[in-house]
Amino acid sequence: MRQYAVKRIGLFIPTVLLVTVIVFVVMRLIPGDPALAILSADDAAYTEEELQLLRAELGTDRPIVVQYVDWVTGLVRGDFGTSFWWGGPVMERLGERIPVTIELAILGIGLAVVCAVPLGVLSAIKPDSPIDYLSRVFTLVGISIPTFFSGILITLLLIRAFGWLPPLGYADIWEDPWANVKQLMLPALALGFYDMAFIARVTRSSMMEILREDYMRTARAKGLAERLVLSRHGLKNAVLPILTISGWQFGRLFGGTVVIEKIFLIPGVGQLLIDAVYQRDFPTIQAVIVIVALSIVVINLLVDLLYGWLDPRIRYA
Amino acid sequence: MTTTNTGQGITISDAEAQLLEMRPRQTQVQKIVAFSRSKPIGAVSAVIILLTILAAAVSYAIPGILPHDPLDIRAHEEKYLPPQPGAWLGSDHLGRDELSRIIAGSQISIYVGLLSVGIGVTLGALIGILSAYIGGKVDLVIQRIVDAMMAFPPIILALALVAVLGGSANNVIIALLVILLPGTIRVIRSQVLSIKELDYTLAATAIGAGSIRIMLRHILPNVVASYIVLGTITLGFAIIIEASLSFLGVGVPPDVPTWGGMLTRGTEEIRVAWWLAVFPGIAISVVVFAINFLGDALRDTLDPRLRGR
Numbered sequence: 001m002r003q004y005a006v007k008r009i010g011l012f013i014p015t016v017l018l019v020t021v022i023v024f025v026v027m028r029l030i031p032g033d034p035a036l037a038i039l040s041a042d043d044a045a046y047t048e049e050e051l052q053l054l055r056a057e058l059g060t061d062r063p064i065v066v067q068y069v070d071w072v073t074g075l076v077r078g079d080f081g082t083s084f085w086w087g088g089p090v091m092e093r094l095g096e097r098i099p100v101t102i103e104l105a106i107l108g109i110g111l112a113v114v115c116a117v118p119l120g121v122l123s124a125i126k127p128d129s130p131i132d133y134l135s136r137v138f139t140l141v142g143i144s145i146p147t148f149f150s151g152i153l154i155t156l157l158l159i160r161a162f163g164w165l166p167p168l169g170y171a172d173i174w175e176d177p178w179a180n181v182k183q184l185m186l187p188a189l190a191l192g193f194y195d196m197a198f199i200a201r202v203t204r205s206s207m208m209e210i211l212r213e214d215y216m217r218t219a220r221a222k223g224l225a226e227r228l229v230l231s232r233h234g235l236k237n238a239v240l241p242i243l244t245i246s247g248w249q250f251g252r253l254f255g256g257t258v259v260i261e262k263i264f265l266i267p268g269v270g271q272l273l274i275d276a277v278y279q280r281d282f283p284t285i286q287a288v289i290v291i292v293a294l295s296i297v298v299i300n301l302l303v304d305l306l307y308g309w310l311d312p313r314i315r316y317a
Numbered sequence: 318m319t320t321t322n323t324g325q326g327i328t329i330s331d332a333e334a335q336l337l338e339m340r341p342r343q344t345q346v347q348k349i350v351a352f353s354r355s356k357p358i359g360a361v362s363a364v365i366i367l368l369t370i371l372a373a374a375v376s377y378a379i380p381g382i383l384p385h386d387p388l389d390i391r392a393h394e395e396k397y398l399p400p401q402p403g404a405w406l407g408s409d410h411l412g413r414d415e416l417s418r419i420i421a422g423s424q425i426s427i428y429v430g431l432l433s434v435g436i437g438v439t440l441g442a443l444i445g446i447l448s449a450y451i452g453g454k455v456d457l458v459i460q461r462i463v464d465a466m467m468a469f470p471p472i473i474l475a476l477a478l479v480a481v482l483g484g485s486a487n488n489v490i491i492a493l494l495v496i497l498l499p500g501t502i503r504v505i506r507s508q509v510l511s512i513k514e515l516d517y518t519l520a521a522t523a524i525g526a527g528s529i530r531i532m533l534r535h536i537l538p539n540v541v542a543s544y545i546v547l548g549t550i551t552l553g554f555a556i557i558i559e560a561s562l563s564f565l566g567v568g569v570p571p572d573v574p575t576w577g578g579m580l581t582r583g584t585e586e587i588r589v590a591w592w593l594a595v596f597p598g599i600a601i602s603v604v605v606f607a608i609n610f611l612g613d614a615l616r617d618t619l620d621p622r623l624r625g626r
Contacts, residue, residue: 152595
């Protein structure tokens, strides 16, 4: 395990560095440079002197390597730069938004796993039954409907069928936990819809494979009750791929939150990012993408380590 | 095992009989017929996709063919007209014709989708082949970059790129290229790694074939199936990303009709006019659904190795 962990963490460090390099390079693709972008916004007139001054102020007149090192050391200290839009530290606003998005993502993946696993298992133990067909149609539809459309459909269904729409917006979880959960349930469902379909599909196929294993036959042959065969010998082994996939999906979910937060007016990181894009607030955009990408790298690392810990075959492969 | 008596004292198994039957080379038409028989849903999906492409091309070439000008705010006398004869999908908040706008909206989806996937998957396949074939340090560096690229949720990377480059159809295509490349490189590379070890590649090396010849004549033809399948599956993905960007209001400029852009308005007006949210959403879902089905069917037919990916 130790060797595996060392090897895996060895891969982690260059990835983290490369992620920061990619973010840095992407943000330098701005035609001209940030100073020019700020000054020429709305076709405003500016002088060469103003441009030089602003460049000096933003630090973009220094060599590119110096700028990169400066930015990365800032990241390590938790300093994500100063917003172009409101002039304060980016982290101040970002810090308020991060818990909201994390809560939404956890609820989304939680709902997905809770619904998808039983569905996948049922569908695998009774292949070609009505419930299997239903679940297969659901998974195919689920992975084809874009996140924003499932959000819209859920909203529409509620309005049409029940004449009811949950209060949009966001109530703080510490102040009013009930209102908070009520508000986040639907966005979380819309967010996790794709993952629910995807996880159900993975559960079904991994369960199907396991049902054919010799040890399943052995378990039955020694007279174990079917329920125990399925839960102890079947699902226990099927959990590994489900876990991995859920971990990976959790990362993907962050992308979906951008759209869902816009539909349901939730003040999370996604909203902040969209606003920053409208306002051309590059330091905020840069901070959001680097934080999201780094969290995903960390989640993937944790999933891999957990996987290695749970399944000895992985660490000796 | 069931056996068949061929009447000459030779018995062959069903499997062999099937192989014998399959032996003659099929013409293109026969291949298509065989595909539609074994994968009817895949064939229907292919027809839906072709019709969508046709609708996009024709409505672009001859705009007059649309029931109304998609930008004409006087297409209907009333705003928020529910679906009815004459205004089959209703009218929007300015009185524009929803049906004409949905047909016109296919142009951007198809243009952005086909172009980004065409370039992205081709480029990705070439890099993947090179990375696997050259191996060593080059491969290691490329794969680390791919690893890092895959850490970005597609939509977030696309948002950042479009924010930096500015919103236009071509910049959305550039953003999509950046997003599509890593996945394609990875899949093609892993295929080439195994092809590289196969006997025919070794044989080609043994008779002294050059690297370029081996890559073009021996490796390339063997990744064509994966290339087609990847291209199909990625097309659905590209269309969703484009629609998401337009939905968020950062992709293609808002005066161009796009499915995603129409959905934005539809969400805002969902209490007043459900049809504005539902029809563009159905358009995207049906096309993506068809693409996914076709991708699955093609994968099963062309390249069973990719199954379960």
